[in-house]
Amino acid sequence: MVDRKQEKTLNTLAANITKKNELHVSDFYYAIQISVCLLKPFGAWPLANDETSKFKIVLHRASMVIATFLLIFIIVSMMLHMMKEKDVFLIIHLMCELLFTLMAFAKYVLLLWHQDRLRFCIDYVANDWRYAIIAEDRDIMLANARVGRTFGITSVVFMFSCGTLYYLQPIVTPNLVNEDNVTVRSHPSACEFLVFDSKVSPVYEIVYFLQVLSGITAYSAFCGICSLMANFVAHVCGQCDVLISLLEELVDGGKLNSGSIDNRIALIITRHLHLLRFVSRIRNLFTEICLVEFMNASCNICLLGYIIITDMNNNESFLQIFTYFFGLVSVIFNVFMFCYIGDLLKERCQQIGTICYTIEWYRMPSRKAIDLLMPIAISRYSATLTAGKMLTMTLTTFSDILKTSMAYFNLLREFSSRD
Numbered sequence: 001m002v003d004r005k006q007e008k009t010l011n012t013l014a015a016n017i018t019k020k021n022e023l024h025v026s027d028f029y030y031a032i033q034i035s036v037c038l039l040k041p042f043g044a045w046p047l048a049n050d051e052t053s054k055f056k057i058v059l060h061r062a063s064m065v066i067a068t069f070l071l072i073f074i075i076v077s078m079m080l081h082m083m084k085e086k087d088v089f090l091i092i093h094l095m096c097e098l099l100f101t102l103m104a105f106a107k108y109v110l111l112l113w114h115q116d117r118l119r120f121c122i123d124y125v126a127n128d129w130r131y132a133i134i135a136e137d138r139d140i141m142l143a144n145a146r147v148g149r150t151f152g153i154t155s156v157v158f159m160f161s162c163g164t165l166y167y168l169q170p171i172v173t174p175n176l177v178n179e180d181n182v183t184v185r186s187h188p189s190a191c192e193f194l195v196f197d198s199k200v201s202p203v204y205e206i207v208y209f210l211q212v213l214s215g216i217t218a219y220s221a222f223c224g225i226c227s228l229m230a231n232f233v234a235h236v237c238g239q240c241d242v243l244i245s246l247l248e249e250l251v252d253g254g255k256l257n258s259g260s261i262d263n264r265i266a267l268i269i270t271r272h273l274h275l276l277r278f279v280s281r282i283r284n285l286f287t288e289i290c291l292v293e294f295m296n297a298s299c300n301i302c303l304l305g306y307i308i309i310t311d312m313n314n315n316e317s318f319l320q321i322f323t324y325f326f327g328l329v330s331v332i333f334n335v336f337m338f339c340y341i342g343d344l345l346k347e348r349c350q351q352i353g354t355i356c357y358t359i360e361w362y363r364m365p366s367r368k369a370i371d372l373l374m375p376i377a378i379s380r381y382s383a384t385l386t387a388g389k390m391l392t393m394t395l396t397t398f399s400d401i402l403k404t405s406m407a408y409f410n411l412l413r414e415f416s417s418r419d
Contacts, residue, residue, distance in 0.1 A: 027129045034231075042064070042066075077207075078094055078101070089310060236282070237345075272378075290387040297401050304324055311324065339397050342394050356376045357372075357376060
């Protein structure tokens with residue numbers, strides 16, 4: 001039989017489960033706003049469950065087709081120009097631009113390929129916001145959401161500032177004059193077309209415009225994926241903080257974790273399992289994307305460093321050198337963000353096991369304290385982001401990327417000096 005006091009407690013718990021955060025829609029949008037603004041215009045953000053109209057479905061698919069066309073357009077045109085080019089230094093320039101666009105395209109395609117996984121993660125986050133009914137939990141989640149937004153905004157500022165300088169170069173720098181005393185207008189990205197001349201109007205303006213749109217697509221995919229990862233990991237950190245708050249009230253109970261000792265332990269185990277499932281989904285979603293980012297950073301840091309030093313030796317314009325330097329800083333910062341986010345995820349998930357041990361578990365009944373062994377054991381196996389399930393994205397990996405890039409750079413410079 002259940003006495004009146006226990007019945008009242010159970011009724012209160014049942015009522016709390018059915019309650020919802022009245023501001024969950026605005027809170028959720030605040031957390032993922034940067035990612036939505038970057039990915040939705042290009043079809044990389046999945047449709048919501050209630051977006052079933054034919055118009056929205058057609059518009060979503062048309063966005064994917066247009067974004068794919070723009071990226072393939074600039075990739076193919078650069079490849080054609082590279083096959084025609086004979087100057088080794090100009091080929092290295094083209095390789096740097098082509099590699100960045102190829103990697104952005106690869107990450108965009110991977111995100112489209114894993115739309116179901118992305119939809120699941122988004123629903124997970126939305127559901128957590130929907131049931132954040134305790135003010136302290138909501139404040140913790142909002143604080144971590146601000147951290148995720150900061151990562152996304154910083155990535156956008158770095159990458160789009162570099163892109164603006166890059167695509168304004170043909171406008172602000174004087175045009176070249178060839179041997180026949182004819183002015184040759186240049187595009188932001190080198191391009192070659194077999195069926196028409198891209199240097200004459202109006203083809204020049206059309207190609208220029210398409211290249212700008214292609215750049216916006218590549219930069220949006222690059223920053224949007226970085227922001228998306230930051231948002232998800234920041235959400236995990238928020239859930240870890242909420243779980244730590246529950247653990248701190250496990251022994252004696254409290255405002256956040258009330259009820260009997262069995263109910264308090266059950267709540268903690270349930271929240272921990274819920275968190276681990278979400279972390280597993282994030283790892284599966286981003287493992288190939290992290291591998292692409294690792295390859296992009298390792299090669300582009302090397303190539304950009306070589307281009308900067310060569311341009312300085314050739315007394316190129318300050319704007320060109322500064323643009324490539326800004327690009328180098330942007331690439332380094334973005335791969336640092338990937339590695340820092342992975343390191344943060346590993347640290348916060350391990351912290352759960354540490355807190356389980358540091359609370360006053362010895363004041364609990366011995367049979368109840370044994371239930372904490374499972375979270376401690378699970379936390380020993382670190383939840384980390386991996387690049388193709390081959391290496392972990394941590395700050396140690398970031399230092400390895402810099403070392404590898406510098407090794408490639410020294411090798412490239414050695415071959416160049418011999419030539």
